[in-house]
Amino acid sequence: MSIKKALLIDLTLCVGCNACQLACKEANHMPEPEKEEKSLSSTAYTALEEYDGVFVRRMCQHCEDPTCASVCPVGAFTKMPEGPVVYDVEKCIGCRYCMQACPFQVPRYEWSSTYPRIQKCVLCHERLAQDLPTACSEACPTGATKFGNRDELLKEAAERLTAEPDKYVQKIYGQKEVGGTSVLYISSVPFENLGFRTTLQNTPLPQLTWNALSKIPGIVTVGGAMLFGIWWITNRREEVREVEQNMKDTNHSNNGKN
Amino acid sequence: MKKFLTTFGFWKVIAVAIMLAGIYSTYIRFFHGLGAATNLTDQFPWGIWIGFDVLCGVGLAAGGFTLAAIVYIFNLKRFEPIIRPTILTAFLGYVLVIVGLMFDLGRPLQIWHAIIMWNPRSVMFEVAWCVMLYTTVLALEFSPVILEKFHLTKTIKLVKRISIPLIILGVLLSTLHQSSLGSLYLIVPDKMYPLWYSAYMPVFFYTSAIAAGCAMIIFESFLSSRAFKRGLELNLLSEIARVCVMMLGVYAVMKVVDLSDRKMLSLLIVPKFETYMYWLEVAIGVIVPFVLFSQRKIRQSPSGLFAGAVLVVVGFIMNRMNIAITGMEGWSGSTYVPSLTEFTITMMIVTTGFIAFYSIAKYFPVFTHEELRDENAPAHAAAAWKHDIESVSRMAEARN
Numbered sequence: 001m002s003i004k005k006a007l008l009i010d011l012t013l014c015v016g017c018n019a020c021q022l023a024c025k026e027a028n029h030m031p032e033p034e035k036e037e038k039s040l041s042s043t044a045y046t047a048l049e050e051y052d053g054v055f056v057r058r059m060c061q062h063c064e065d066p067t068c069a070s071v072c073p074v075g076a077f078t079k080m081p082e083g084p085v086v087y088d089v090e091k092c093i094g095c096r097y098c099m100q101a102c103p104f105q106v107p108r109y110e111w112s113s114t115y116p117r118i119q120k121c122v123l124c125h126e127r128l129a130q131d132l133p134t135a136c137s138e139a140c141p142t143g144a145t146k147f148g149n150r151d152e153l154l155k156e157a158a159e160r161l162t163a164e165p166d167k168y169v170q171k172i173y174g175q176k177e178v179g180g181t182s183v184l185y186i187s188s189v190p191f192e193n194l195g196f197r198t199t200l201q202n203t204p205l206p207q208l209t210w211n212a213l214s215k216i217p218g219i220v221t222v223g224g225a226m227l228f229g230i231w232w233i234t235n236r237r238e239e240v241r242e243v244e245q246n247m248k249d250t251n252h253s254n255n256g257k258n
Numbered sequence: 259m260k261k262f263l264t265t266f267g268f269w270k271v272i273a274v275a276i277m278l279a280g281i282y283s284t285y286i287r288f289f290h291g292l293g294a295a296t297n298l299t300d301q302f303p304w305g306i307w308i309g310f311d312v313l314c315g316v317g318l319a320a321g322g323f324t325l326a327a328i329v330y331i332f333n334l335k336r337f338e339p340i341i342r343p344t345i346l347t348a349f350l351g352y353v354l355v356i357v358g359l360m361f362d363l364g365r366p367l368q369i370w371h372a373i374i375m376w377n378p379r380s381v382m383f384e385v386a387w388c389v390m391l392y393t394t395v396l397a398l399e400f401s402p403v404i405l406e407k408f409h410l411t412k413t414i415k416l417v418k419r420i421s422i423p424l425i426i427l428g429v430l431l432s433t434l435h436q437s438s439l440g441s442l443y444l445i446v447p448d449k450m451y452p453l454w455y456s457a458y459m460p461v462f463f464y465t466s467a468i469a470a471g472c473a474m475i476i477f478e479s480f481l482s483s484r485a486f487k488r489g490l491e492l493n494l495l496s497e498i499a500r501v502c503v504m505m506l507g508v509y510a511v512m513k514v515v516d517l518s519d520r521k522m523l524s525l526l527i528v529p530k531f532e533t534y535m536y537w538l539e540v541a542i543g544v545i546v547p548f549v550l551f552s553q554r555k556i557r558q559s560p561s562g563l564f565a566g567a568v569l570v571v572v573g574f575i576m577n578r579m580n581i582a583i584t585g586m587e588g589w590s591g592s593t594y595v596p597s598l599t600e601f602t603i604t605m606m607i608v609t610t611g612f613i614a615f616y617s618i619a620k621y622f623p624v625f626t627h628e629e630l631r632d633e634n635a636p637a638h639a640a641a642a643w644k645h646d647i648e649s650v651s652r653m654a655e656a657r658n
Contacts, residue, residue, distance in 0.1 A: 074383070075375055091368075093363050093368040093369055094366070095382060101446060111291065199448055216384070219430070219433060219434065227430070230331050234332055
């Protein structure tokens with residue numbers, strides 16, 4: 001059994017040093033940055049946003065049932081068993097439905113390119129394959145971003161919440177949101193004050209469109225049969241009318257002869 | 259200048275200007291990228307090319323399958339005089355939707371990927387397939403017009419033989435993807451303003467498309483009657499207006515029930531930009547045309563028909579734009595106004611549609627019932643009516 005990996009981000013430990021972004025850019029072969037990027041972009045898979053002295057690390061949440069993977073018409077996104085949601089640029093047609101649909105508004109686009117790609121964190125899936133942690137968690141000097149098995153990290157997060165109930169908001173963001181994610185947050189400031197979407201439902205979003213899509217076979221078979229039936233009746237009516245008309249005509253002409 | 263205008267005609271000058279601007283914008287789009295051409299951002303990735311060119315393009319072409327069903331499935335042959343121009347409108351509509359997509363897609367040359375790279379969980383995948391197949395169906399439905407011109411009788415017979423399965427397939431495909439354009443937005447329950455977001459968006463998209471498709475049949479008939487100086491099939495169009503008003507009624511009732519079910523009726527009186535846009539859309543596209551079309555007198559007057567149809571079409575466009583843009587702005591925390599480049603390309607696509615329709619109608623037998631000139635129109639319509647009524651009464655007789 002492959003083990004589900006995850007990141008636990010403890011916002012109380014983050015000092016805003018931006019080592020995660022630098023390590024991320026290096027690991028993903030991005031150009032050397034001139035200065036810190038303060039929000040996600042097509043050249044920043046992760047970024048630190050500051051809310052009154054609290055640093056919030058933004059990145060792809062790597063949903064358990066990713067919305068992006070469900071909406072992509074050509075299946076360019078895949079959820080790997082270990083957790084990463086990865087993107088295959090060779091398949092992408094550039095419809096940007098993933099950007100429209102992502103509940104966390106994560107995917108970024110190379111707007112200035114004439115052959116653009118979607119850009120987002122891939123949870124260092126190549127490093128994971130070599131049993132290495134993600135570059136960001138390795139670079140984090142304070143342990144604010146911790147890499148590990150998802151179930152173990154969830155346990156640890158719960159322990160931290162119970163150990164210091166006055167310090168932490170009693171919530172693990174990402175445990176249940178849209179069916180759970182591979183990136184988990186704990187914080188001392190209410191999440192809604194830190195730019196987190198706290199109104200998201202706990203069931204995966206793809207279910208919403210599936211409710212509609214799963215009706216297609218029914219519509220096609222019932223609708224097809226109904227349309228054919230209506231046509232058969234109206235067409236038959238016309239045929240009968242023609243035959244009767246002919247009969248009448250022949251009767252008339254016969255009568256005329258007699 | 260005045261002389262120049264009269265020689266070339268006002269509309270021709272405008273068309274040429276739009277086309278030139280559009281060609282320049284096309285250059286910007288493909289040689290400098292979406293960033294240079296559009297006002298789209300990471301926060302607002304879909305603009306008017308999706309909201310107008312795709313959502314409205316497909317919706318306004320819904321007259322095609324509606325009328326095909328009326329004429330061939332329900333066998334109401336008296337509507338035949340308007341079937342060809344309607345199918346042509348639908349076909350051009352779909353072709354232009356695909357053209358619009360080529361501008362909007364980041365990697366347009368990859369568009370064929372949907373044929374071999376499947377993701378059945380994706381609404382977009384389903385829409386892509388339906389649009390591909392239905393455009394083919396429309397091309398086949400329209401093909402007799404082209405074949406007639408070149409006297410290819412054998413091929414026409416071949417097409418006619420498969421016409422009923424083809425029509426049924428067309429109605430099914432249309433039902434699927436007209437509603438699926440609404441399903442596309444089911445995935446954004448948090449992002450879309452709750453006046454518009456509803457689990458029943460697929461049903462709303464479907465019914466409103468039929469109403470708008472009917473309005474387009476009326477609208478297009480009026481323009482053609484002017485452009486080609488032919489009569490109006492007034493009786494037929496007023497019946498189409500009746501279908502339209504019925505769909506509007508069903509749509510309005512469903513919308514109200516849905517809002518009250520979701521306990522969102524109170525949103526209708528919140529003083530907000532979204533509320534105003536919602537009311538504007540509903541007033542123009544549903545309430546006023548419903549009042550107009552529900553009166554027989556107005557349905558049978560050319561100006562009443564035309565006014566009602568224009569309102570339905572404008573209201574429909576507002577609805578789709580509200581869903582694609584107004585309803586999505588609040589959550590994204592950004593405002594979107596299309597760039598001049600986006601706008602001119604859309605104008606160019608619409609203008610191309612008008613020119614293509616005019617040219618095809620001019621050189622191919624699209625309007626075959628030419629005898630329907632003003633003076634003869636009532637007599638012919640009456641004859642067709644009589645035929646239909648007779649067949650029904652004979653049916654009744656036969657049953658007795």
